Amino acid sequence: MDNEIAISGTGIAGLAAATAVIAADRNCLLFGPSTQVMRGGVQLAPNGWAALSVLGLAQDVLSRATRLHEITVRSLINSATLARLPLKDVYASVAQADLANIFKQKIEHSDRFRQTNTTIKQTSLINDGVNIIGKDAGLYHVAGLVAADGVAGFGRTFISGQSEAEVKASLTTDKVALRSTIHLSDLTNFFSQAVSNLWLGDGVHIVHYPIGDSSNIVATMPKTLAYSKWQERLFQHNSPLQLLADPAIEWTSTPLPRSSNSICWRRGTVVLAGDAAHVMPPHLAQGAGQSLQDAACLMQSLTQYADITSAFAAYARHRSGAVAKITQKADISGKIMAFSGLAGKLRNAVIDLGDNHLIEEWLAEVWASDPGLHGQDN
Numbered sequence: 001m002d003n004e005i006a007i008s009g010t011g012i013a014g015l016a017a018a019t020a021v022i023a024a025d026r027n028c029l030l031f032g033p034s035t036q037v038m039r040g041g042v043q044l045a046p047n048g049w050a051a052l053s054v055l056g057l058a059q060d061v062l063s064r065a066t067r068l069h070e071i072t073v074r075s076l077i078n079s080a081t082l083a084r085l086p087l088k089d090v091y092a093s094v095a096q097a098d099l100a101n102i103f104k105q106k107i108e109h110s111d112r113f114r115q116t117n118t119t120i121k122q123t124s125l126i127n128d129g130v131n132i133i134g135k136d137a138g139l140y141h142v143a144g145l146v147a148a149d150g151v152a153g154f155g156r157t158f159i160s161g162q163s164e165a166e167v168k169a170s171l172t173t174d175k176v177a178l179r180s181t182i183h184l185s186d187l188t189n190f191f192s193q194a195v196s197n198l199w200l201g202d203g204v205h206i207v208h209y210p211i212g213d214s215s216n217i218v219a220t221m222p223k224t225l226a227y228s229k230w231q232e233r234l235f236q237h238n239s240p241l242q243l244l245a246d247p248a249i250e251w252t253s254t255p256l257p258r259s260s261n262s263i264c265w266r267r268g269t270v271v272l273a274g275d276a277a278h279v280m281p282p283h284l285a286q287g288a289g290q291s292l293q294d295a296a297c298l299m300q301s302l303t304q305y306a307d308i309t310s311a312f313a314a315y316a317r318h319r320s321g322a323v324a325k326i327t328q329k330a331d332i333s334g335k336i337m338a339f340s341g342l343a344g345k346l347r348n349a350v351i352d353l354g355d356n357h358l359i360e361e362w363l364a365e366v367w368a369s370d371p372g373l374h375g376q377d378n
């Protein structure tokens with residue numbers, strides 16, 4: 001189809017980018033499986049909600065989300081409360097599956113949308129667009145491609161010129177996130193409070209918050225600490241987290257990639273979006289939020305410029321600059337959260353003494369809406 005824009009990847013970034021393309025009155029061809037299991041949830045900060053608002057979906061997502069009213073920081077060692085940050089602007093958690101379904105409902109009803117369940121094998125740039133060969137051996141011709149196919153997808157290798165193995169090796173770290181989703185009825189009332197909880201320990205930190213009728217729990221630690229019975233060592237008696245030591249609880253282990261912004265976001269009429277463009281540790285809870293900002297910016301660029309090369313160039317220029325600061329802050333946050341021994345004790349003491357101001361100042365820049373975004377729900 002003339003002027004059709006392809007999207008690769010059916011994660012949050014790909015579905016948000018497809019929504020953006022259709023909202024900008026362009027035809028969209030989505031590559032990737034139409035059904036994909038999405039577990040757990042994400043917290044979305046004010047900048048994520050601003051992006052959803054630009055995409056016209058903030059109210060829909062909010063209706064499935066859990067508003068959180070405070071961030072509480074505690075010591076994992078003695079359970080002392082170190083800081084409490086009231087959340088004035090919209091900050092809420094949402095199940096990834098719910099977020100994905102809202103995007104799907106929006107795009108699948110559009111006659112500008114079509115999807116192929118195959119993934120991309122090869123791409124070549126030609127004068128009037130992009131030729132794509134799918135893993136189904138099908139040949140597709142499109143005007144442009146938004147590669148939102150994750151940290152180790154096709155997009156990163158195509159833009160960087162690195163092999164898949166080189167990309168994977170450059171992203172490996174020694175850290176792991178152990179995730180579990182537990183029904184609130186199996187937990188104490190402590191877990192039901194509309195609070196985003198951060199527990200800082202010795203080289204380890206825990207985040208938990210409610211999503212609907214469940215609690216989403218993430219424990220981040222070096223791989224070397226995640227050996228058998230790690231729960232018993234971490235969740236001690238007389239801590240509100242004690243019941244998480246139950247060996248019957250199932251945890252899913254996810255290796256955490258090293259943070260990395262793609263140096264280049266665009267090659268001709270191929271651009272990156274989501275984790276493919278910006279790999280960041282989850283310590284600022286910004287990966288999905290930044291993917292939403294990518295989509296909002298893409299929509300605005302495609303609306304502003306009729307020609308795809310100009311639209312993609314404006315998008316890549318704007319987003320690569322904005323994301324760099326966030327990735328850097330996520331990295332520094334991760335290092336501070338990973339402090340152990342004396343450094344860990346000092347960190348906790350400084351947060352305790354600093355009241356909310358330290359954390360508020362740190363997050364204000366991250367949560368500020370991307371200056372390139374404007375517009376409201378339609």
Ligand SMILES: Cc1cc2nc3c(=O)[nH]c(=O)nc-3n(C[C@H](O)[C@H](O)[C@H](O)COP(=O)(O)OP(=O)(O)OC[C@H]3O[C@@H](n4cnc5c(N)ncnc54)[C@H](O)[C@@H]3O)c2cc1C
Binds near residue numbers: 041291
């Ligand atoms: C422990 C943890 C906690 C997190 N918490 C938060 C949080 O609270 N808030 C927040 O904002 N973010 C959070 N994040 C980050 C967030 O989950 C990610 O940033 C986001 O899900 C990335 O979405 P994506 O679509 O870019 O990538 P992915 O979800 O990886 O999707 C990429 C898709 O592309 C597909 N693909 C791969 N190759 C190809 C190909 N050749 N052709 C077509 N498709 C292909 C893949 O199959 C996949 O479906 C967290 C991350 C972790 C690990």
